[in-house]
Amino acid sequence: MKITDVFKKNKKTFSFEFFPPKDLHNAIRFGINAGQLMKLQPSFVSVTYGAGGSSRDNSFDVVDLFHNNLDFNCMAHYTCVNATHEKIAYDMRTLQDMGIENVMLLRGDPPDIKKKCPPNPDGIDYASDLIRFVRERYNFCIGAGAYPEKHKEAPSMEEDLINLRIKADAGADFFITQMFFNNKYYWEFVNKAEQKGIKCRIIPGIIPINSFKQIKKFSEISGASIPKSFQEKLEPNKDKPKEVYKIGLDLAIRQCSDLLDNGAPGIHFYTLNRSRAAVDLYENLSKGHEELNEKYKESFTPHVP
Numbered sequence: 001m002k003i004t005d006v007f008k009k010n011k012k013t014f015s016f017e018f019f020p021p022k023d024l025h026n027a028i029r030f031g032i033n034a035g036q037l038m039k040l041q042p043s044f045v046s047v048t049y050g051a052g053g054s055s056r057d058n059s060f061d062v063v064d065l066f067h068n069n070l071d072f073n074c075m076a077h078y079t080c081v082n083a084t085h086e087k088i089a090y091d092m093r094t095l096q097d098m099g100i101e102n103v104m105l106l107r108g109d110p111p112d113i114k115k116k117c118p119p120n121p122d123g124i125d126y127a128s129d130l131i132r133f134v135r136e137r138y139n140f141c142i143g144a145g146a147y148p149e150k151h152k153e154a155p156s157m158e159e160d161l162i163n164l165r166i167k168a169d170a171g172a173d174f175f176i177t178q179m180f181f182n183n184k185y186y187w188e189f190v191n192k193a194e195q196k197g198i199k200c201r202i203i204p205g206i207i208p209i210n211s212f213k214q215i216k217k218f219s220e221i222s223g224a225s226i227p228k229s230f231q232e233k234l235e236p237n238k239d240k241p242k243e244v245y246k247i248g249l250d251l252a253i254r255q256c257s258d259l260l261d262n263g264a265p266g267i268h269f270y271t272l273n274r275s276r277a278a279v280d281l282y283e284n285l286s287k288g289h290e291e292l293n294e295k296y297k298e299s300f301t302p303h304v305p
């Protein structure tokens with residue numbers, strides 16, 4: 001089902017992002033995690049494409065598995081960095097033939113993320129051009145990326161917002177944000193996007209913190225700042241994984257509750273292929289907050305043990 005049709009039924013959506021497992025060990029863990037998350041009946045799941053050094057080749061296999069074998073409503077991420085028009089067309093036809101109706105279209109990062117993407121003479125340089133190319137030729141529902149703390153390469157928030165508007169005009173149906181930890185950035189961003197005439201949903205992307213070291217690395221890569229209050233809680237416990245897990249979960253519950261209470265159109269969970277944090281977070285949101293559960297009962301499907 002197209003995610004835009006899910007929006008028509010649900011005021012809020014709850015979705016989970018996975019990346020393709022790299023080896024057999026991770027594939028087994030991935031299967032267990034996907035099974036756990038099936039019980040939550042998410043609005044949709046998404047599968048990354050080459051993100052953080054993960055394999056591009058396995059991405060479509062996982063999309064196929066989710067969509068055609070496990071019956072998830074699945075969105076395939078796709079990036080145009082280093083791809084030719086021919087390759088993009090071939091890949092879109094492959095997804096279409098698999099029955100996929102939703103794609104998340106991104107530029108992607110260069111292999112060395114410290115360097116800028118070099119121009120691609122045979123291909124496409126920006127996500128907006130990829131979105132336009134796909135919108136004109138295929139019948140997908142299209143998601144795109146948004147950056148509440150500005151994309152790291154953009155010279156200013158204003159320019160990044162102009163580029164966001166270009167993506168919306170090119171045919172993006174909705175946006176999912178880069179991870180962020182301070183909701184203030186999200187709301188400021190949503191307001192500014194509205195002022196730029198962007199009308200589609202901007203779904204917050206949230207990551208439950210599992211490891212202090214890992215989150216520091218992600219924050220560096222993505223440009224998402226970690227609030228001082230988070231650091232003060234996490235840093236003294238950085239070598240105690242169970243404590244970090246508990247603190248990370250508590251912070252994520254508070255962050256998501258606050259977003260939902262203030263009208264966010266759902267949550268996209270970056271699972272990092274670990275179901276426990278995502279399941280615990282979702283359960284706490286739907287069960288622990290009676291008021292919240294009542295308010296959003298149409299969109300929440302509480303976990304059935």
Ligand code: FAD
Pocket residue numbers: 047048049050051052077078079104105106107108109125126127128144145146151152153154155159160163167176177178179205
């Ligand atoms: P763009 O929208 O093209 O923007 C990139 C930069 O160029 C920005 O600074 C923008 O302001 C600027 N820009 C845009 N258009 C123009 C223009 N016409 N002229 C000048 N400047 C312009 N990466 C992966 O490899 N695989 C994934 O699966 C993946 N999934 C993601 C999911 C989400 C929800 C998000 C938010 C990101 C994801 N990424 C993924 C990371 C993404 O590929 C990187 O953040 C990448 O650096 C930018 O991609 P984009 O689509 O936002 O690019």
